[in-house]
Amino acid sequence: GAVVSQHPSWVICKSGTSVKIECRSLDFQATTMFWYRQFPKQSLMLMATSNEGSKATYEQGVEKDKFLINHASLTLSTLTVTSAHPEDSSFYICSARDERGGPKTQYFGPGTRLLVL
Amino acid sequence: AQKITQTQPGMFVQEKEAVTLDCTYDTSDPSYGLFWYKQPSSGEMIFLIYQGSYDQQNATEGRYSLNFQKARKSANLVISASQLGDSAMYFCAMRVSFGNEKLTFGTGTRLTIIP
Numbered sequence: 001g002a003v004v005s006q007h008p009s010w011v012i013c014k015s016g017t018s019v020k021i022e023c024r025s026l027d028f029q030a031t032t033m034f035w036y037r038q039f040p041k042q043s044l045m046l047m048a049t050s051n052e053g054s055k056a057t058y059e060q061g062v063e064k065d066k067f068l069i070n071h072a073s074l075t076l077s078t079l080t081v082t083s084a085h086p087e088d089s090s091f092y093i094c095s096a097r098d099e100r101g102g103p104k105t106q107y108f109g110p111g112t113r114l115l116v117l
Numbered sequence: 118a119q120k121i122t123q124t125q126p127g128m129f130v131q132e133k134e135a136v137t138l139d140c141t142y143d144t145s146d147p148s149y150g151l152f153w154y155k156q157p158s159s160g161e162m163i164f165l166i167y168q169g170s171y172d173q174q175n176a177t178e179g180r181y182s183l184n185f186q187k188a189r190k191s192a193n194l195v196i197s198a199s200q201l202g203d204s205a206m207y208f209c210a211m212r213v214s215f216g217n218e219k220l221t222f223g224t225g226t227r228l229t230i231i232p
Contacts, residue, residue: 043224046219046220091160093160095162106218106220109161110159111161
């Protein structure tokens with residue numbers, strides 16, 4: 001199957017700093033990517049839909065100025081957590097749809113664990 | 118709005134036995150897709166199986182099968198001949214309206230296989 005990578009896999013930062021997380025589709029193009037957040041022992045919650053060449057669509061309750069999403073190319077979407085605080089500590093996972101395939105071709109990255117001190 | 122319900126927070130199963138993980142869903146959209154993902158402790162989401170709302174037959178992928186009962190709005194995952202490596206979190210998810218690729222996830226079931 002297709003591969004989606006995320007970088008970094010782990011990040012620890014001080015409160016107040018900004019953190020950028022990259023999501024790349026390695027062997028396919030993705031006009032749409034998705035960003036999810038998962039707190040410990042909880043389910044995945046969709047944060048936003050990232051659209052190549054246009055603004056991201058945020059889910060209700062997600063601060064767009066806090067979580068900046070840029071989908072500058074067909075293989076790369078970035079999530080920047082601005083002025084991170086301890087409550088932003090979480091597991092962030094992206095997914096990308098391989099549009100060559102059928103309805104089940106949505107591939108997840110390995111995730112990024114963020115710890116804000 | 119769509120909703121996925123997984124009522125089993127945790128399950129313990131003896132190795133080599135079959136196990137059924139429950140999933141019910143709610144949507145008013147006639148066109149939807151149902152997914153099961155496995156999430157080991159490493160955190161990656163591993164796609165297991167997919168069922169489309171118009172598929173006539175239950176989906177199967179190796180040891181995984183999906184017991185799709187449309188009238189009851191249930192999509193239970195059956196794992197046959199369980200293995201120690203099957204220990205993980207399992208999430209049921211749904212997508213409606215194929216133009217919108219968003220997935221809605223259930224709360225998950227933690228499966229532990231006992232040797």
